[in-house]
C-alpha cells in the first residue's frame with residue numbers, strides 16, 4: 001500500500017504515519033526524520049542542514065529528491081510506504097510524479113491533515129518541551145507554517161486535482177485515537 005500524507009507541521013502526521021506503518025508493515029518515510037539523522041554526521045553538509053532546519057526554512061529540492069529516489073528504489077519500500085513530509089514544493093511534486101510514472105508506481109491513498117494554525121502552534125510549543133527540537137519555538141513555527149502555506153499548499157491542491165478519487169481530508173484537531181479510527185475506516189472500506 002502506498003500513501004502520501006499532507007498537512008502542516010504539528011498536524012500529527014508523523015504520529016499517525018508511525019501507527020499505520022506498523023499496522024500494515026510498510027515503510028514510514030519521513031524526510032524530516034531522515035534529515036535529522038543526517039545532522040548527527042557533523043560534516044559540512046550537516047552544518048548547512050542544521051542552519052536551514054532550525055530556522056524553519058526548507059532544504060533544497062535537489063537534496064530531497066535524491067533522498068527520495070534512493071529510498072523509493074530500495075528494498076524497504078517493496079511492501080509499500082507512507083510519504084510523510086514530501087513532496088513539499090512544486091519542483092518536488094514534479095520530480096515525484098515523474099518518478100512514479102517512470103516506475104509504474106500507483107499511489108493508493110492521499111490523506112490531507114486539516115487543522116487550524118492556532119491549534120498547531122499550541123501543539124508544537126508543547127512538543128518542543130518534550131522533544132527538545134531546535135525547530136520548535138514560536139518564531140520558527142510561524143516560519144514553518146508560512147512555508148507550508150506558500151510552498152506546500154499548492155502541492156496539495158495539485159494532488160487533489162490529479163488524484164481526486166484517492167484524496168481524503170482528515171480532521172486533525174481530534175484525539176490521536178480518533179484520527180487513527182478515521183484513517184482505518186477509509187482504508188478498510190477500500191475507498192479509492
Ligand code: AMP
Pocket residue numbers: 009031032033035052053054056057058059060064084085086087088089092135144
Ligand atoms: P518535518 O519533521 O517534516 O517537519 O521536517 C523538519 C524540517 O526538515 C523542515 O522544517 C525542513 O527544514 C526539512 N524538510 C523535511 N522535509 C522536507 C522537504 N520535503 N523539503 C524541504 N525541506 C524538508
